[in-house]
Amino acid sequence: MKFTLNGRRVEVEAHPLARLLDVLREECGLTGTKEGCGEGECGACTVLLDGRPVNACLVPFAHAEGARVSTVEGLKDRRLRAAFVDEGGAQCGFCTPGMLMAAAALPKGFDEQGLKRGLAGNLCRCTGYTAIYRAVEKSRARRAPARPKVRRAAPKRPARRRSA
């Protein structure tokens, strides 16, 4: 079957009903896309199919014929990646590839609810999502936003308090 994988035309032999997830990981050797639940609930296997985010564990390979498939390995958005590293958007890293792909598919000019809704199909158990929001917002902003949530009252001695 022929399709475009991360910008390159490829031809891959696999059963048309094989999960796209397995074809990517096993036939194409792209193990960045993860399996978290196998039932389309966690979003760890999110890839872009013709630019739209899908759960690769639910998509039969046949749907990829002639389509554009993008995985984390082919993600061009360096700013987004860097923001995930700097802002703590990746902890254990297992949801990260899917989260990055879902974030990459967010429409321009999203608001807070749009951001939350856009990532609602991707579970993260480490971050409480806060750092992920920070990272996505930072990558889309013209200027890097301050880290708003990390505030420190750092007393030298327990009795005194100082805000920084």
Added chain:
Amino acid sequence: MPSVGKSVARKDGWAKVTGAARYVDDLRFPGLLHARTVRATIPCGEVAGVRVDAPGCVVVDHRDIPGRNVIAMIEADQPCLVEREVRHVAEPIVLLAHADRETLARARVEVEYRKREPLLDPRLSRQAFKEITIEKGRLAEGFARADLVVEGEYSTGAQEQLYLETNGVIAVPEDGGVTVYGSLQCPFYVKKSLEAVLGPGRRARVVQLETGGGFGGKEDYPSILACHAALLALKSGRPVKLVLDRAEDMLATTKRHPSIVRHRTGVTRDGRLTAVEVEVLMDAGAYVTLSPVVLSRGTIHATGPYRCDHVRVHGRAVMTNTPPNGAFRGFGAPQTQFAAEVHMDRIAEALGLDPVRLREINALRPGDRTATGQVLGRDASALLALREAVRRSDFHRKRKAYPSQGKGIGLALFFHGSGFTGGGETYLASRASLELTEKGARILVGSTEIGQGTRTMHAQIVADALGWPVERVTSATPDTALVPDSGPTVASRTCMVVGKLLERAALEMKARLGRLSPRAYLRRHGPLVVTKQYEPPAGLEWSDQTYRGDAYGAYGWGCDVVELEVDPATLETRLLKTTAVCDVGKAIHPVMVAGQIEGGTAQALGFGLLEEVVMRDGRMANAQLTNYMIPTSLDTPPLEAVILESPYPHGPSGAKGVGEMPMDGPAAAAANALRHLGFDVRSVPATPERLLACPRLPAPGAKSKARPPRATSARGRRRVS
């Protein structure tokens, strides 16, 4: 330039955002077999017969175990594979392996059972795996001084860790033994288990791979999987991959211990605690596993962070026919502090006192003695955390204003001991090594990176001690053939305990180097490895017999405020905001510390409001993500993490633990916010179904005008339950 206190680039960051990081299921080995576990379908009984129809498959049962048929943890009561007796659903009986997954799936194994009546209610269990009593002062005397006695029973449900990467290992036959690669927290625990199962003369080596979350769920269970994969690898002579799918992971692996906690508290009418009596019951499940130590932490934290001269805490962890419950972030303390903090709000209510004021009066202060008699150091910052949380959240104003807006606000104050309980750290005698390299230094520890940032944080501590940039410090893979045993990666100990060992090693390395560059030193003197072993700080004392003394080297202190509203039609809770204050001693890497607080708080809000493990006949009935709900981005409120730093003199740069602490407060703070809305919540998760059945309190407006109790003699004191 010092890196401690700065959010330097994560060592494992770039690999994780490019898809290059390799987890267990990403590895390939030539000749690899896939494995499958045949598990018990009944909670209690005996295996009467096993019929295997698995052409071409490698088949392993208990008779193939060359060593002892046990999973060696605290006790050796749990078999590696069932021989006859079945004690819980999903107990492993037969193992299969085949190169082709479809052939493996087609293999049939029929097990006949002689069923017995299972014991599923912990209240009815007569078999206690562990019993603990903590006593301070004389309880009767304390109750005699009370104007009011408040009683209550509180309960918490099981909770699934739900790391995004399921449990998994690969076992490879090597040099007459087995090497296990896996997603795990404690390589040396796995090694110990493998050695028991493989028997003498077979080498066991364990290598931790990139691990997609643990939260305690990969503390003990990987030992079982590793033994299973190793047995198949040994029999077949080929590498064997055993990666659980989500349903099997949820069905078979450990959960947070369900708890039932009873409080009976004596208090004066001006709000001083005079007597605290707590009865803790934890459902251990079918085998001992880690339950004794979970119970230990649970009972020590059961009073909450409060001073009282007369205390009795009694705890039991009992056997039932459910899969063993185990480690989960907080390790018993979230359960008992949930009870303590909801109880505190009920005491405040009974006294007609402001909940913040009641906590201010009773919060532990530097110099106070805990329930075990430990004298607290200057870093005991419960009051500071409380006031910071109240100020940041504008608690007092909202507490008055919210009832008329249909919103609720509640808080919880908590503490959390860093490191192993009691003499645990002395017993572990952890070691950490630092090796001089051409360009800098390489850290050799058994501590694992499971997302929390071990590699980066350790490198920062070492770099600062050596006066080098953090880029010059690297970490070795946790491979038991390469690194010393630094103890398990649990108990909020990786920074405070192992980090301190590394700091000491780095300071010695710096002294040995003198003015020489690493390269010059290596050329002149040859290789240099500095190893340090844990020594307890002077004056730390503990007795396992009496449960008296210094239960932990240090405690972290924290306070959470939860704001929420409840849909009057569906009773769904909508979280509006959560403020989480944690005193961690010193934030080595502020972004990662905030990440621990934010992530732990979200997980704890799930524990309090969403996540319900439904057990039916000893079997998890909702073992899938479709109906076991963890917080999504839409369920998680804006989280404000506030870091306080009251340094602990024996931690690296003053640091204490942070990993578990954020788990302790949110469930109680959420329950107290629901209480503010009129729901008498004493059991979590407070799902809409539970709220429907929940007794209602008088309207909040009326409640705040409740009269304080009459001044009464001890004999005529009021009782509230």
